Amino acid sequence: MTRIELSFLGGSREVGRSCISIKKKDKLILLDAGISLGRVKGEEYPLEPSNPPNAVFVTHAHLDHSGYLPAIISKYGCPEFSTSPTQDLAELLHTDFLKLQKDWNIEPPYTSEEVMAVRSHAEDINYMVEITIRGGIKAMLLPSGHILGAAMIRLEVDNHIILYTGDLSTRNTRTQDMAETSVGKVDTLIIESTYAAQNDRHPSFQKVERSLIDSINKALDRGGRVLVPVFAVGRAQEVMLSLEAYIRSGALKQVPIYIDGMIKKVNEVYRLYWSYLRPTIRRQIRYTRQSPLESDIFVEVNQKRSVNIDEPCIIVSTSGMLEGGPVIGYIKKIAGDPKSLICLTGYQVPGTRGRRLQDGEREIKIAPKEESIKVNSEVKSFEFSAHADQSGLFRFISKIKELERVYCVHGEEWKTVEFAERIEKLKKVDSYSPINGETYLI
Incomplete structure (x- = not known):
């Protein structure tokens, strides 16, 4: 079986600039392309992928997951896959982001013309519909419950199943039903850790x-x-x-x-x-x-x-x-x-x-x-959080069968490290808190 390279280009041990690459031979897919809202100089945008991406999947519209998308599309011209609401909402947020950059006197990573150009590369995907992209990789979006149109990304690469949660909500809100938990067999799970500490317990x-x-x-x-x-x-x-x-x-x-x-x-x-x-x-x-x-x-x-x-x-x-x-x-x-x-x-x-x-x-x-x-x-x-707390994250993990490994991302450093250790201890599954720039072979 072809080895799969899993690289973390942003959003590891931090909240912001989420971006992960999945590489099989010369085919590379990006999962999210976000920006950092903390404005630490030199850490605003994701690291560059090792190869030009053949496609980018976006979980949802929030800027820490979609904010760098126009720059990726402008540079590589690859197709973008997401739900229709994500595409429309992301366009609004990208336009607003440019205004904020102007207010901060910061040179933006793309222009308004490049924001508008994303539409010509966008492919709508409905929930629970499997598609096949170049390289024979199968993909499906599942509801993540976070915001309108938010999705988890399920990839099948040479019979190896990778599930990336993006931002995950395991309870109903006034506008959204909770995340889909019937996700089937998963070999590699990449899961958010925003509220993954032991004392992170959301009130009702x-x-x-x-x-x-x-x-x-x-x-x-x-x-x-x-x-x-x-x-x-x-x-x-x-x-x-x-x-x-x-x-x-x-x-x-x-x-x-x-x-x-x-x-x-x-x-x-x-x-x-x-x-x-x-x-x-x-x-x-x-x-x-x-x-x-x-x-x-x-x-x-x-x-x-x-x-x-x-x-x-x-x-x-x-x-x-x-x-x-x-x-x-x-x-x-x-x-x-x-x-x-x-x-x-x-x-x-x-x-x-x-x-x-x-x-x-x-x-x-x-x-x-x-x-x-x-x-x-x-x-x-006031915790109007659309992220799962630690008990919600563990409930989600417990629904997955035959899990081989877990990568904890999208959380402050101490939380991702602690969460990975706790998963390994309680679930007896190899678990990691990756660092930006690291690549794993699976």
């Missing part, structure tokens, strides 16, 4: 939502304003649906809820691909032709609409890690107010402003002039 979504609503009500009662930085894709929609439900029930105080950033455009994609959503939302959109994300309780911010945030209100705005976008303007306005509240709702990559706030820093610098902002407002974190 109901508990998280109640905590969020209680905290928001307290801030509003004391005359404060509430800022909810969100990822435009995934987290924004979950937060909006939570707010909508609690407003309707009367449990959340009724105040203006402003929606800013590219959330509106993303919501339009969610409506377009309603068949990828959970059954309750599918039915609502299918039969009423109305999306709950377009509820009249939300006030969409645009150039023609003035926003009064001098009174108690809720602002849902990008970006989720406070690295750019309209959220920066809101931070400047409310950070000094001790009555106000900043709600962090997603994973904060080390090095980002969001992570520094989460870790207790109360003075942040804002580009481009590195203006220093003192944060007196309350800062709280």
